[in-house]
Amino acid sequence: MKKAPLYSRSPRRQATPAAVPAAEAVTQVAPLAKPSGRFAALRQRIKRHERWFWGLAMLLLLGLALFNNRAALSPPAYTPKQIDAMVRQSLEEKPLSSNASKAYQTVRGSVVRVLGLMTEGDEGDDSEPPRAAAAGKSKGGDGTPVERGIGSGVVIIDNGTILTNLHVVAGARRIKVTFADGHVSDAQIINIQSHNDLAVLRARSIPDDLQAATMRSTADLLPGDEVTAVGFPFGIGPSVSSGVVSGLKREFNSPDGQQTITNMIQFDAAANPGNSGGPLVTNDGAVVGIVTAILNPSRQRTFIGIGFAVPIENAAAGAGMPPF
Template identity: 65%
Template structure:
């Protein structure tokens, strides 16, 4: 009788597996679920990459890229944007003159004066220089939105060349300027002057505080004291306009420029009356 052929190992394992299934039947779907679980876990381990720790370097890089894409406006433009709604054009007219001077017109040619004012109370109260309106039979102001109105002088402070005007009519949502004291100003602080030089504007120029508590003798002989000296460009027509810090607050009213010659144009030295004096002219409480 021939000897039985020995079974190989693979055949034995399959036989045992069939015997196990015969004794313990397992649904096919359960086996498939187990296999899927193992496969999913393996795939998750293979795909998972730990997130890199966020460092200050990453934050700085993101901020820099954002600024390069959308640069911030300059401090001067932000200061101008803050004060612009409160800046007005002021024109002194003869009684029988109805036509407003055009930008660039020489006010002296028409026997008129052109300057600037700043709204300090939202009821239409405006600060300007006295020399802009003195002697005028009629005062006309133009607000930031183009609204025009006659105005009357309701107060004056000749020793500081200041006048307080009240507009007969005002635009909706008129915005008064923010004012701040000059006690913490120091030479080197940045400022902007906003106004209508030679009737052109509103125009803005930037510079710094050059000095404090300066004195100046006006062409008519009057002596002004306790002035702010600045080097932001100012010319005829800037008179009465605001001198503004980088946060948009008014610290002075542009009053005069110094030019040893007869040109009456800017050579780097301008003067402004501190806002404390200007506010007092309007009857406002001190800062």
């Protein structure tokens, strides 16, 4: 019996797949891989604040541009030698004020000229003042007031209280003081410290803008510190001289040997007759002493480099002021 063939001998036409509709073709395309969670969150945040991020980017670009411009316009770095030359040129064109000048400008409104007057026939010792630091003139013969002593003083209270040396006004029948602005007034002695050769005066009238000096303790004063003396040497002034503290706690004996003053400041700023009673000040214009004496081994009453001042603590105590 004849078996049926397992395969047909006629070629079998392969079936053509049916066309897929366009819509279905699209849907059948494999989707792109989804971004990770962090990246997606960042994209969403940038999208929500897109304007903010653009503004920040513009600011960063603008700052970078300004930085580059400043770097381009900044002056070149100078060498130490160039800097030194520029400083020297600047000082030559406009020199700095000296320490003595600054000190004087600070205290000048407080310095006064003190004049002791007497008339012919007045009693009193006309001998050379024991401190040899007050300028004096002989008496006239017509009974008119004449100068007995010319010295200096410093205002310590703005009510017209003035410190000076006792030997400037001792024996005077009338005392006149001339303030920095030219105002002239009579004054009277309200207290004395004979052991320190100090006198406290009170002016009867004062300028409207009277300036009292600033006083400073001598506790931190050291040899070598710069000081300035202001006064009226031989009646000329106000005159300024500068120097340093030469020593502390010095003892001075008067030329006649009748008085010894202790605890004095020794200085080398020029002082001459007429400087007595004037202030000795530091660089900041603070009064640390009252110029009282000069030392000269000869009988000449001129300065040879050694001057003495009473510490302001002693002087202020004479005026009834509390200690520092």
